[in-house]
Amino acid sequence: MVLGLTNDRALCIRIGTMMTLPEQIARKLTDALRAELGEALPEQFHATVTASQDLQYGDYQSNAAMILAKATRRNPRELAQATATRLAEMSEATVSVAGPGFINFRIKAEEYAARMVAMLADARLGVRLAEHPKKLVIDFSAPNVAKPMHVGHIRSTIIGDTLARLARFMGHTVVTDNHIGDWGTQFGMILWGWKNLLDKQELERDPIDALLTTYKEVNKRCKEQPELLEACKAELVRLQSGDAENLDIWKRCIEVTKRGLEKIYDKLDIHFDYWLGESFYNDALEPLVNDLLARGIARESDGAVCVFSDGTHAPKDDPFLVNKDGEWQPVPAIIRKADGAFLYATTDLATLDYRIRHFQADSIWYVVGAPQEKHFKQIFDIERMRGVTGDFRHVAFGSILGKDRRPFKTRDGETVSLQDVIDEAIQRAASVVENKSPDMPAEEQAAVAEVVGIGAIKFAELSQNRLSDYIFDWEKMLSLSGDTAPYLQNSYVRVRAIERKIDDPEFAALLSGSSKPNILLTEEREINLARSLSRFAEVVPATLDDCRPNLLAAYLYELARAFHSFYEACPVLRSENPTRFSRLALCELTARVLRLGMSLLGIRLLERM
């Protein structure tokens, strides 16, 4: 039996479908439970095995005995013990029972060593492709035209990019789409400002800034002069009815904005397959509304066209109902205003249609702030009424708050621009580089500062639970010590420093995969590092399943800690074979996991820093 499984594993390794440790253990545990309980075990029962939080109990644990105790009328500890006895000859772990009935598994060093060998031969480092590949559209970032991105855009932009990278790596077909706000009511003001206020020289010099200044000025004046607001609305109407001059200005605004945005996206190493903004769907809106009317999904109310509840959900879960003073009142999704104009909801429905039809998407994920939860519930529910199904997700995230726990603004009430955050991050990193690596050529120092600074911003964002609100803090977002990107980048740098010093044909053979390494793990910190490395295969799929980049970020930090700790206690170059070779292999695997893991987070690594 044990032999059979070993061969099984060898085969799996060869074809790149190695089971993760918890999967492998769970399968054996379930078999043992079936042998122990016979028919008393529910047919579909499958034991779950999780990584232990506290290593004193072992590497992995299962609570299966406690779960089954009641239904099978067994004492949980006794059931755990009997099951553990059946597992006593398990090849990969030693089994023990503790507490109220936990079954604990301590993975043997030889098992970890075998996994290290397999990982070295696997470009995917043990991560299997998704079983059911999706056609996935991810909608993220989505800034507005003529307004620069501010810190508020950080979350959607960085989280969305990471999800796209993860999904591609898992084998899904991914389309990234920047759904820019290029048709909103703000264009009335921008058009009026362009014609009456805009400084054309300033426009040449810094177009985005010129547009923003103009927009703000018009906005201010409108609040004081209601008649100006009417003039702006008139400009908008002329644009929407196809006025050539206004269309021309509108196009130039988009062009200028895009160019400015692309500079920032380039710096962040974030790119989109498409930029299909709101305006792209203009022609689809009227037919869409007519179709919904014809099918009885929408109807007129107070002159507007609305979608109301169809009564499928309980009132409490119905996105089209709200309770006011004990009564359930309708809150329809308005898809055409009384004045005939279309809205956000209309565009989003048209966008969803297009993505399904044109991109053949079966999955569409929107990385948009939590306040829009109700909007997306309504949109997805309207799709349900139309008979359209799919994996539609609102990947929500919390707000960025100021120290007063209110939406973040600077002292003078301005939002902080994303460009300023990036510049500040690079500048801070530059002064650290200068300090720590004074001998490095200035050019390289600048390059390091950029990678470190931008990495710090991304990692600060990605290491938090996306649903939590967080308090914006320059110190924290741009911190370069502790649980931060440079900590991880430094562990990679340390590996590279070691590898540069090696001139060993045997090691070269290992890197090229032409030799079969002999890995021997004895020191606690070696085993600890190997444990972390082997967990990569478990963490990556889980990160994408829950759309929670912080799981991967936390894992990589844990790996870097294990490496730094190993590095301090286990000399590599000064040790003798086979230890030396094993340690080199661990170093190389650490580098590979960091390289792949960080690339999934969109964070670059350095050869030296």
Next chain:
RNA sequence: GGCCUCGUAGUUCAAUGGAUAGAACGGCCCUCUCCUAAAGGGCAAAUACAGGUUCGAUUCCUGUCGGGGCUACCA
């Protein structure tokens, strides 16, 4: 008012219903004739409150208090 969401060390954040609640920053001690000290090894320090379900609750349920969001013609 109703619905959603959050409340964890001094501070900022973690924790598929699991065991002694993890980190980081800040504070206090150690470690560079040794592969990059952007590092390592220690110490002190927290689940808003009250009930309930459970073998076991930061996690699930109920209530209280406090923050934020949403609640028909903005996006």
